[in-house]
Amino acid sequence: MKVVITGGGTGGHLSVAKAFLEECFKNGLECIFIGSNAGQDRIYFENNHYFIQKYFLKTCGVVNQKGIGKIRSLWHHFSAFYEVLGILRKEKINFVFSVGGYSAAPAAFAAIVLKIPLIIHEQNAQIGRLNTLLKPYAKLFFSSYLDTSPTKFYPINQAFFQTARIRHRVINVLFMGGSQGARTINNFALSVAEDMKARGIRIYHQCGKRDFERVYKEYQSLKLKLMVFEDGDNLEGDFDICLFKFSQQMPEIFRICDFALSRAGASSLWELCANGLPSLFIPYPYAASNHQYFNAKFLENKNLGFLCEEKNLFDEVLWDILGYLEEEKISQISKELQQQCSSNATENILQIILKNI
Missing domain, CATH: 3.40.50.2000 (Glycogen Phosphorylase B;)
Incomplete structure (x- = not known):
């Protein structure tokens, strides 16, 4: 079974990704990381050998951008989305696990288009804009703050x-x-x-x-x-x-x-x-x-x-x-x-x- 883990930008997102990666590895699942070449994604995972493949795409945050900066950021995400479509088709992914953050957007939207199950873990009590948009399309939505979550316990380093x-x-x-x-x-x-x-x-x-x-x-x-x-x-x-x-x-x-x-x-x-x-x-x-x-x-x-x-x-x-x-x-x-x-x-x-x- 092949899994894509996507998202990051900050340590909060990436620590959940790391915990999930280690659990997948322990259970014999093959994991691929799709993130950004900005933020902390590369620092966290560039040398992590649990992933069979890693993709650091040219994306950056959209929310805090203005004018030309926002247009440029959206264009990078659009380009990354098409790149991820090819990756997901080639690798025959069973599900995509998103931890949120702007770097999750290309793989999350590609999973929806290709009808690959999208699983989301939301770290915060206030749901982020991306996850608010994606939540209706997610197969499962995990949160420690929502009673509707399949489990409310948060992934934490042992x-x-x-x-x-x-x-x-x-x-x-x-x-x-x-x-x-x-x-x-x-x-x-x-x-x-x-x-x-x-x-x-x-x-x-x-x-x-x-x-x-x-x-x-x-x-x-x-x-x-x-x-x-x-x-x-x-x-x-x-x-x-x-x-x-x-x-x-x-x-x-x-x-x-x-x-x-x-x-x-x-x-x-x-x-x-x-x-x-x-x-x-x-x-x-x-x-x-x-x-x-x-x-x-x-x-x-x-x-x-x-x-x-x-x-x-x-x-x-x-x-x-x-x-x-x-x-x-x-x-x-x-x-x-x-x-x-x-x-x-x-x-x-x-x-x-x-x-x-």
Whole structure:
């Protein structure tokens, strides 16, 4: 059986694609990737040997383009669509699995035209424009936020389950703004660092590569015990701040921490859930359709997460939350977060697909 996995652009989309690829490979399915030569698609998959073939097409986003830029982008998608028609016919594909993002458009529309079953996984609570358009034509539509989804569990790297635990008190706090960092979260961490020290709380801070030098210098001026962490170093020791650009050891960092301040991209949100790590979500305000806000709102409505928009982020917000998280509350939230996830999610998704095509 041959499968096309398509879509990407950002880590949130691509992490789902990677999880699904690994499950397909484990079950003996042959997988082909169709994505874009822009975004992070090539970075994620160019050297991945689980795919029997990879196509990185000349496409880019349409929504944020204007004038000639939008016309050019649509033309690239139209050209890629015709290229994908040939690929799907030649390879005799059994189904197309789309994780969304602009790079999914050519293969998704080609699947519809050729009457190949189209399966969609929507990562966000606010359905993207492309998936809104494609949803009526999809054989199956998976979402962790819709009651109509065949399963609501989100595909998550197994390592976040393996390092999960129930939290009982807040000793270590994680600040993270995604792989690129977030200046607002970085500034907030700097503003509360001395008070955190006074409260006996240690900071783990993923600041991103672009803002590292500035954040590093500002921490030094606070005269706190600062450790710069790189993968392979000891994560525990005599320090007040553990600062790093990005790390492949995030599951282990999650394990150490008791509370997190984070953006609300879908993959980060569900990884925090799987690990049982209570969090204050600070959505990126310029995300498409404000989807990060609605992701975080989904957990807030269940009383399993805290939500604060950037414009309302003040020190008192954090202190009030930490005061609320007395032992009984934090343990309850930590336990119930883990119940929102399943380590068998990707396996279940694949089995549902195979039963329905």
